[in-house]
Amino acid sequence: MADAQPLLSLLGVCKSFGGIQAVSSISFDVFSGECVGLVGPNGAGKTTLFNCVCGQLRPDIGDVRFDGTDLLDLPTFKRARLGIGRTYQKVEVFTDMSVRDHLLVAERARRGEGRLWRDLLNLSKPTTDEMNRVHATLELVGIARLADTSVNALGLGNCRLVELARALATEPKILLADEPSSGLDLHETAEVAAVLRTVQRERGTAILLVEHDLSMVAEVVDRAIVMDLGAMLAEGTFDEVMADQNVRDAYLGQMGAA
């Protein structure tokens, strides 16, 4: 793995908001087909780091490279077109739209379609191929039964699955999953973990997973990175980082000391 070209590289990324250093000189690589867990307590800077990768924020210092391309000057949508998919900590669904339409937007974006003249000539009807792909993704995530339901009628758990399906519909090279099990019960969490494993195994999609549920992280990831107060504390396999005394002190606190 060490000799291979990394898919995503973060090189000394720093981001501050006023006097608060949210991310402090973070560097790591993610390789194709790899699942990396990014864990740490609230306020560690994990979501800020995701925002720097996706283009919602620009790092103060440092570089972000994806598949050999420097991302810093690219807007969010161009980064997405390179193959970066994402789910969000605070659910971001398209209110009033059905689950199927969510995936159709993603499918069209993946194909780079959206010409006005095609709409005006009524050439934008969903094709059979598009509908089949959408259905396959819905089946993968296990929400095919909800295809025609408006997201307004869905609970938080299903909305997270819709987000996940929507991100997967773009067939990303890497999926940045930001707390996908937040607000889900044990059964739903297990389903999400299973989907992530399937996507990694069958599609070869790399996954960068931010998650507080350590049992899920342990089950899914190949290796883990621990952050605290914007800095990187440890990197290694899940068992290695959990055994690290710094991590136990900073992340697990009293429990770790005990």
Next chain:
Amino acid sequence: MVQFLGFALPGVPYGCTYALVAVCLCLTYQATGVFNFAFGAQAFASAFVFTYLTQVHGWSGFPAFLVSVVVMGPVVGWAFDRFIFRHIPNSNSVAKMVCSLALLVGIPNLLPVFFGNQNLDATATIFPFFNPNTVYFTLWDTPINGIYLATISVTVVVLVLLTILLRYTSLGLQMRAAVESRRLVQLDGVNANRVVSLAWIVSSFMAALAGVLLASVYGAFTSNDYVILTVTAIAAAAWALLRSLPIAAGVAVLIGVTTTVLEGYISPNSIWNAAVVPSIPFVAIVVALLVLPGMRTLDSNRDPLATVDPPPPPIAAASRAPTMDRIIRPLWWVVFAGFCVSMLTWMQAPWTTVFNNGITISIVLLSITLITGMAGQLSLCQGTFAGIGAFTAAQVANHLGLNLFVGALVGAVLAAAVAIVFALLSLRLRGLGLALMTLAAALFFDATFFNETYLTGGQQGLPIQPKWLGTGVFFNSSGHAVFLVSLGTLIVAVIVVMMVRKGTVGRNLAAMRGSEIATAGLGVNPTWQRIVVFALSGAIAGIGGLLYSLQSQDVNAGNFNAQFSLVLVVLVVTTSVTTLEGAMQAGIGFFFLQQVLTEFLPKIGLGGVGASSLTVALFAFGALTYAAHPEGVLEFQKRRWNERFERLFFSGGSGELTGSTLSTRHANG
């Protein structure tokens, strides 16, 4: 230096009145989250009542001041909160803006309904505290009279008291907390409704005060002065990010002073005087929106309890039972065919004019369906695009000898180009920011391009000539030719909007309405989608504007001013901004109701009441229901009728589960 101060000092009283309204805007926004466009209209109403009482009824100044400012101002503010804004604290920013815009449009149109058309001269206003004609002392060769002293002293006292209230009292703290989430504040045991009511009462009192002061300062009484008051106050509030009262007041005074200084130094006959001076407040708004990052995130929904709100109801057509659908759709086609036959056979003026006007305005309204209904953004300059299209076509026909309909295409292209410029200027703006930018643009066009005689023909406008069309058939009193052209264009526009909505662009816009961040995260370019929708809506509005002018046989800047843009929004929001038929129902319904009132009001002894004003006022107050029924009040009623019909005719029948039943169950959770 003395000359400069001589020019600057007269600007201070103007600036003070602007400051009062700017502070009102900040206070109300801080306490309620509502950006109340209607403060200018409230000021206008109080000044109108004050002048009416003193001149028509011969009251002396102080009792008139008590009634119009001390009583009327707070009562109007309390009523706004109690009957309108208290019911929409959790609505999105567009809904809140639409309600305040409805008041901005409705109040000035309601005054003639109650008081008749009055020619009031504000120079006769009796000032409540100071004698306006007495010069108390001279400063840098500038005589300081009672108006100066009253305006400045009242403004300073009010600002100091308000700053103390907001910064150093528990009530002020509660007001600032209530804007985050009224429901959360209530969970802490605070009577948030009372706190917010107080904010409305205080700010409305100040607006009334500003109105009476400004009437004295201007010495004349026109609604245009209050448009300037509103816009300048908005500019000052924008620079204060709707938070800092001292900055809002300071910028307002600065704009007032800058205006009089420029007026002093620039020759009155210079083109700069006509173009630059009136543009100052608009330029101030645009610069604030472009350079202040805080203006881009003003109206983001911050209520942590927002997720407990129920989802919006489906539109009537979507929730209709299939059986009802099978009955209603053919019925509409029969009505449509009957309407066309009537227009081309027995129907006479003025009803042909009514329907032709309605059809042409419907085309302009469809452009709002695109931007507001599909993209979820509020544009307040669609009337400007309509004017650009109409004037361009007329000028192309006049100077180049092209047929007016060829000119219409040129006009549509130019309107689309201007729309693209507006879109590029407002790329980072959403909601309130975009509404302010487009309103500033509309007012800028009113004060500059639409005000140039060589472009627009001045007050006379540009009469449409038969040679521009190559035929006199459009000037026939039957109106058949205008009807056929307008109807054909409307059908094309409806198809275009329908195709866009069903297509990829429409789906992307719907997605952006839900979450722009997530849409961009999928690889959709939000900037391009926005440019496309702005350009298309500009082109449609441009063509609609020309056809509207064709019906009246002249292109007049008065028909395409910012007020017209606001009325358009109010019309389409009242019926339904999300459906295509909503635009047509609004356009035709407006002129139909106006004609009915024109014929009906004299029969019940109300001939003095302006039918046009009353119609606008009725639609404006219909638009107030937007927050409760964002699908449109007509659309809401259609859904209720559907449910009643289904209960009457299909209950206990085949056991078919109807769409409305489903929607009701859905809404009930």
